Amino acid sequence: MNNITAPHIRTEAASRHLTRDVLLTTLPLCIFSAVTYGVRPVLIVLFSILSAIVSECVCCLFRRQSMQVIRDGSAAVTGALIGLVMSPMVDYWVPMLGAAFAIIVVKAPFGGYGRNVFNPAAAGIAVLSYCFPQRMFTYPIASSMNPLPTGMSVGDEVVTSLSLAAQLRADATPSITRMQLILGDFAGPIGATATLLLVACAVYLICRGTISCWTVVPYFATCALVAWLFPAAGVSRMYGVLAQVCAGYVLFTGVFLINDTVTTPRFWFARLLYGVSAGVLVMLLQRIGRVECGCCFAILLLNSIAPIMDRWSWYVWRYVTRFLRIRQEVKAHE
Amino acid sequence: MNNRKILRRRFWQTAGIFVDNAVTNNIVLIQALGLCPIIAAGTTLKNGVALTVCAAVILLPLSFIVSLLGERLPKWLRPAVYVVIGSLLMVGAAYVMETSISPELYAKLYLFIPLMAVNMLYTRSGGMTTVIYPLATIADALGSTVGFGIVICLISALREITISSTLWDVPLGYTVSLPEVAAPFAAFILLGFLSALLQWSRQHITAYFRKREEENA
Numbered sequence: 001m002n003n004i005t006a007p008h009i010r011t012e013a014a015s016r017h018l019t020r021d022v023l024l025t026t027l028p029l030c031i032f033s034a035v036t037y038g039v040r041p042v043l044i045v046l047f048s049i050l051s052a053i054v055s056e057c058v059c060c061l062f063r064r065q066s067m068q069v070i071r072d073g074s075a076a077v078t079g080a081l082i083g084l085v086m087s088p089m090v091d092y093w094v095p096m097l098g099a100a101f102a103i104i105v106v107k108a109p110f111g112g113y114g115r116n117v118f119n120p121a122a123a124g125i126a127v128l129s130y131c132f133p134q135r136m137f138t139y140p141i142a143s144s145m146n147p148l149p150t151g152m153s154v155g156d157e158v159v160t161s162l163s164l165a166a167q168l169r170a171d172a173t174p175s176i177t178r179m180q181l182i183l184g185d186f187a188g189p190i191g192a193t194a195t196l197l198l199v200a201c202a203v204y205l206i207c208r209g210t211i212s213c214w215t216v217v218p219y220f221a222t223c224a225l226v227a228w229l230f231p232a233a234g235v236s237r238m239y240g241v242l243a244q245v246c247a248g249y250v251l252f253t254g255v256f257l258i259n260d261t262v263t264t265p266r267f268w269f270a271r272l273l274y275g276v277s278a279g280v281l282v283m284l285l286q287r288i289g290r291v292e293c294g295c296c297f298a299i300l301l302l303n304s305i306a307p308i309m310d311r312w313s314w315y316v317w318r319y320v321t322r323f324l325r326i327r328q329e330v331k332a333h334e
Numbered sequence: 335m336n337n338r339k340i341l342r343r344r345f346w347q348t349a350g351i352f353v354d355n356a357v358t359n360n361i362v363l364i365q366a367l368g369l370c371p372i373i374a375a376g377t378t379l380k381n382g383v384a385l386t387v388c389a390a391v392i393l394l395p396l397s398f399i400v401s402l403l404g405e406r407l408p409k410w411l412r413p414a415v416y417v418v419i420g421s422l423l424m425v426g427a428a429y430v431m432e433t434s435i436s437p438e439l440y441a442k443l444y445l446f447i448p449l450m451a452v453n454m455l456y457t458r459s460g461g462m463t464t465v466i467y468p469l470a471t472i473a474d475a476l477g478s479t480v481g482f483g484i485v486i487c488l489i490s491a492l493r494e495i496t497i498s499s500t501l502w503d504v505p506l507g508y509t510v511s512l513p514e515v516a517a518p519f520a521a522f523i524l525l526g527f528l529s530a531l532l533q534w535s536r537q538h539i540t541a542y543f544r545k546r547e548e549e550n551a
Contacts, residue, residue: 105523127519
């Protein structure tokens, strides 16, 4: 049974415990969305998970591997994360396509869970946002129709709006109050608007040890700093910070995407570096990128240099500590 | 009897060089040369075939001339001479394409012909220095061209089918179209999968040809 565990984790039970925690935190986000929009968002997430698991099974068949691999839950997490960043009115096949892409193209060819270079969920979201920006970034206004119809596609009867991130990008003055921002009462992706819930998820995951505060805290600090230094036009500085950090994908990325245990560095100093550079890149791409969710592109870029970051920061840290120790010894000698 | 044996060995040696360049040491999938035209221009089968023909027109005469010049040139001068000859051939190919084949196709591809030619010359100018006999050079150039042609035609055909559901401008009878496949990332992914497929099968192909050559040694 040794071959079905990921290399970065010692036992199968441990990897299952990691993915189970993440799946558990997606549950309140789904419920929150279901309260606002009806059953449709839950169905979107479920279809996405289903597609990811089926793709994983196909890849297992192809590699003549045991189907037991899907029990580690990583495919389900990938599917859930892709489903959560969809618009509540997206067609069901869009997240299914993204999840299948994530598993078949980004995860399986590298050798499956634990060996993938890039975060599969981020890659799936990136491809979808590049290919179907019209479908992904049109959000229904919550009060316009509740619940949303559960048919294959939602027609023109739903009043749509630009997301907060898009409004800030276009230098428009958003009409959302601070209270609405904190409570998540604005148009946006399924799982990325509930600010308070996402913060609670982050706290829960940190307490469980699933994600590391060495990445999360520097990431949010950098994001807030960048938003404070370069405020969006037409809004006050504090509101700008709140709006940009809560807008759409930045918070979601900080809680879920940058904490994928496989593709982030392991060493604490490298994690800190990773968090800071992720913050800068995410804010930059959010502002000037071609599509609204620049976060996943930032994550993919950083994934490619994460192992180098790990090694180099370890070397730097080792030399620094050695230098300090030698100096201490010299002082003691004197 | 002895003569026939030498001939047979030569044949397997030449075939080995051809297959090595066309398949097992493919110029695109293994050496990663000529990627730019495939990724940017390989969106319809017509483009792919046109670029393959251009590659053949440039590479085959070039390698023949180079094998005739052989060791007569000093080593430091060789790359320069090859590049000059290759560029002249490229200019000729581009002129013929624009005036007598299809000006529209030339308008689409004019940027990629020099790119491809220079990319191809890269391997040539290095590889030609250890040439043994003219036939081997021709096999080498032909192999490279065929290898490039197979990959670009395969990728451009696949992309044309997904972009506009046509093949060689003939509609295939269904209307599922995904215009985003024209973006570079789709070509990179396809190349990656083809490369993996080749890596998976190449050891068997190489082993077969080495065995035949040894049998006739």
